[in-house]
Amino acid sequence: MPHPTHPEDTTVPTSFNQSVIDEFRAHDGRVGGPFEGADLLLLTTTGARSGTPHTTPLGYVRHEGALIVIASDLGSPHHPDWYHNLLAHPQVRVELGADTFEALAVPAEGARREALFAHVVKAEPGYGDHQARTARTLPVVVLGPAEPDGWRSPGEVRTLAGKLLEVHTWLRAQLRHVSAETEAHLAARAAHTGPGEPPAPGLGLQIRQRCLAFCQSLEFHHTSEDAHLFPGIAAHHPHLADTFERLREEHRTVARIQSELVDLLGRVAIAEPERLRAGLRRMTEELTAHLDHEERTLLPLLEEVPWPPAGPAGPPAGRG
Template identity: 65%
Template sequence: MPMSSLSSSSFNQSVIDEFRANGGKVGGPFEGGDLLLLTTVGARSGREHTVPLGYVRAEGLLLIVASAAGAAEDPQWYRNLLARPVVGVELGTEVFDAVAVPAEGSRRDRLFAAVVRAAPGYGDYQRHTERLLPVVVLEQPGDTTPREVASLADKLLEVHDWLRGQLRHVRAETEAHFADHGTGAEAPPPLGLQIRQHCLAFCQGLTIHHTGEDQGVFPALAHSHPHLRDTLDRLAEEHRTVARLKDGLVALLAELGSAEPERFRAELARLSAELEAHLDHEERELLPALADIPFPPVR
C-alpha cells in the first residue's frame, strides 16, 4: 500500500517526530516503507508545512504522487508547490532543497506506470477518482559542481550558481518548447509546467536571497565595513530594479503558449542577461569583503 499524504495532523506529527528521531525510520503501518518528509510553503499563508509522503525512484528520479488516497481534490501540499516550487526534503538523514516539477503528458503516464509497478496501491487510488493523479519530480541540484562553503563569499557564489542554473533551465526548456511546436508533430511533449516551475523557483529563490541580504547581510556588512555603505545602498536599490525584471520574466512566460517565437526568445534573452548582470555585479562588489567572514557564522 502506498503512503500518501496522511489525513490526521496529529498522526502526521507523530510520524514526523519518529522519522526525525530515528534517521528516517518509522514503525507501525509504514515500517519498511519508502518515506520522506516534504516541507512546502503555504500558497496563501506563507507558513511552512511538513507532511510525510511515500516516494518511488524511477528512471533515476525521485517521485511523489499527489494521490490524497484517491480524493476528488489535490492535497494542499501539491497546491502549495505549484505556487512555490522550492521545497524542503528529508530523506533518511539527508536534508536538501529541491524544485518540485509535475510531469506532463506522456512523461507523466510513463512515470505513473513505473510508480504503480513499485507500489500498486497508487493504481487503486487512481481508479477511485476522476482526477488525474499528479506525479511530481523532486529535482535536486545537479548541473553545478558542489562548492566547499567556508566563507560568506562561498555561500553567495553557491546561491548565485543555483539561480543561474534555474535560468538555464528556463531558457533550455523554452527552446525545446518552440522546437517541438515548430516540427509539425501532432503531440509535442508538453513543457508548460516544467518551464513555469523553474521560472517560479528562480523568482522564489531570488526573493529569499535578496530579502536576506536587505534585512540581514547588508546591515551587518555596513556596520563591519563602513567603506562599503554606499555600495550596499546602491545594491539595495538595484534589488528593487531586479524585482521589476523578475515580474517581467513571470509575465513573459505567461504568454508562452501564444507568443511569437523570435520576439519571445529576444525578450527572454534580454531579461536573462539583465538578471545575470546583476549577479555578476554583486559578486564583483561583495566577494572580497565576504571572503573574510566565516560561514556558517562562528558564535
C-alpha cells in the first residue's frame, strides 16, 4: 500500500492497530486517516504457539477471484507473526467490508509467486519498495476458498443427524481433495521426460496447507464428539456404552494416523511425499470405515434432535 504507515507494521503500537480494527468493523470496512480509500481487510489467524485468535488489518489485491496479501511488514528482515500463524493453522477468517468468511491461506511458490507479486506491485507499487528493503523474499499469500472444489452440503440442515452428515461429507471431500492433489503431483513427477526440471520432489504448499487444515478440522470434530456429543447421547441410551467405546477407539486409531501426517507436515516443505501418500491411504481407509459405522449407529438417534439447538447448551458437531 502506498501509504506512509502500514497497519501490519510491527513497529505500530497495538492500540493503533486496534483502532483501525474497531473503525473497520464499525463502518463496514471503511477506514479513514492514512488508509482512507485503501483496499483493506481484517485477517484473523490462530496463534502458532498460543492457539489464540489474532486479528491484523492488511492491504490486499484481487486476482482471479482470490485475495492476495503480502507478508511485507514494510520490508523488515523477519516475517510478521500472522504469516507464521497461518503456516501453523492454515484456516483463517477474513473480514471484507461487511462480510466475514473462512478461507484457506496458501503461500504461492516459484513462478506463480513471481507472477502474483508482479501483479500486486503493478496495483500497489509500494510493495516493490518493501521488497527492495529486505533480503528475504516477501511471501505472497493467496486467501482462497476453504471448501474443496465441488463440495456441496447434502441439503438444508434441520436436525443434528443432518449436521453430523454435513460434517462427515465435508471431511470426506477434504480428504479426497488432498489425496487427489498428492497423486497428481507425484504422477506428474513420474511422467516427466523433459525438457526442463521435473516438479520438485517435495510436495507444494497448496497440498501442505489443505492437508494440515483437514487434520486440524478432523481433530476438532472428534474432540467435540468425545467431549459433548457422545456423553449427551449416552445419557439417554446407556445400553449403547459398548458402541461409544468402540467409536472412541476408532477415534484413537484415526488420531494416531493424523499425528503421523501432522509430523510430516511440520516443515514448510514436505520432504517425504511417499510417506505422506501412504499415510493418506491409511487415513482414507480408517476414516471412511469409521464415518460409515458412526452414521449407521448415530444418525437414527439424532433424527429427532433439532439443529441448530434451541438453547445455548446443545452439543457442538461443527468442524470448527
